[in-house]
Amino acid sequence: MxxxxxxxxxxxxxxxxxxxxxxxxxxxxxxxxSSGGTVYRARFTDVTGLLAGDDVRISGVQVGKVRDIRVVDNTVAEVAFTVAGDIPLTTTVHAKIRYRNLVGQRYIALSEGPGDVRPLRPDGLIPQSQTTPALDLTVLFNGFRPLFTALAPEAVNQLAYEIIQVLQGEGGTVASLLRRTASLTNTLADRDAVIGRVVTNLNAVLSTLADRSGELDETIQQLQRFVSGLAADRVAIGEALVNLGDLTGATASLLADARPSLAADVDALGTLSTTLNDNAAVIDRTLAGLPDRYGSLTRVASYGSWFNFFLCDFDGTVGVAGHGELNPASFSSPAARCSTAGGRA
The missing domain is CATH 1.20.5 (Single alpha-helices involved in coiled-coils or other helix-helix interfaces)
Incomplete structure (x- = not known):
């Protein structure tokens, strides 16, 4: 090559x-x-979700695998699993099926129990009294359903996982949970007087509503009729709102067009008010003399819808070149209306 x-x-x-x-x-x-190991057996009342190949752990560390699952006595599940050869088990060992995650994967957790410590022989059997099946999450989560409906999906997953850890003994203890529950109940007990007053006041409100049930029913019925009337006239109300919008637009356009003229008028009113203020004395004298002048005009127009003048006196001068001013004629009427009492015009 x-x-x-x-x-x-x-x-x-x-x-x-x-x-x-x-x-x-x-x-x-x-x-x-898995490189093999010692085979042991354990019997459980329920192994739902546990599969061959799932982990076997001690204190959270993987030490083996589930090898086989079969039913014995028609009621009990027997699980065969392997454990590393250098990790011996005793007859007091306790086997629990726990949730690995929320997807449903499970594993077997082994822990030593109290009592006479003797080695468990290979292919030895862990009896049903020393095993614990997995939690029934369906029942558990159904109890928390009202809470889960108010939480975001991420919060639901986190809370569910923490609940599983608490109930399985990995992330807290039931005692701590009970202490918190006891604290809550003690707090409620300390507030029993306040709660009693709230209940009493609520009872008074409900009694008042019960006494006024007729008026309340009538009010609800009238409100229902009012809403029904609005629903029946919804087309007319919609058209009225559209027309109101058109009117508002037209009014805005009118004001926009008239705004320059209004501004000029306002400026002119300012000039007029200034002029009137500067001539206040003249205006006062004119207004004070108007009654007498209107009285004279009334006498002149007393014979009809016209002005009737009567000549009482006439006098005049004429300027002639070379002769000065001449008084060619002078006239004075002796009529009674021309007397001083009647007034001359």
Whole structure:
């Protein structure tokens, strides 16, 4: 084989071998494969969701895998699982099925119990009295349904996971939960007087409403008729609102067109008011003399819808060149209306 082809081929083969080896080591480290171990058995009343290949853990560390699940005595599930050979189990070991996540994956958690510590032989059986099945999440979450409806999906997932951890003993204790519940009940007990007054006041309100049930029914009926009338006239109301909008637009346009003229009129009114203020004395004298003048005009127009003048006196001068001013004629009527009492015009 050509040396130029053989060298790259050897490099590729070496690279592939190292890659496969490292991948296998990584998979073994992550627990993806099981290298065997000691087989044990445990019996549970319910193993719903547990599958072959699921983890077996001690204190949260993976130590084995579920190997097989079968039904015995028609009522009990027997689970065969492996545990690493260097981790011995005792006859007091307790096996619990716990939720791995909210998707539904489960695992078996092993913990040592009190009592006479003796090694559990290979293929030994953990009795049903020392096993605990998984929580029934359906029943649990149905109880929290009113709370979940008010939470965002992310908050629901977080709360549900924390509830599972608390009830499984991983993230808190039931005692802590009970202490918080006791604190809440004590707080309510301390507020019993306030709660009693609230209940009493609410009872008074309900009694008042019961006494006025007739008026309340009539009010509700009138409100229903009013709403029904509005619904029946919704077309006319809609057209009226449209017309009102058109009127508002037209009025705005009118004001926009008349605004320059109004501004000029306002300025002219300012000039007029200034002029009237400067001639206030003249206006006062004129207004004071108007009654007498109107009295004289009334006497002149007393014979009809015209002005009737009567000549009482006549006198005049004429300027003539070379002779000065001449008084060619003078006249004075002796009529009674021309007397001083009647007034001359």
């Amino acid at each position: 050509n040396r130029a082809v053989l060298a790259p081929l050897l490099k590729l083969t070496a690279f592939a071998a190292v890659t496969v080896l490292l991948t296998a080591m990584l998979a073994q480290t992550l627990g993806g494969f």
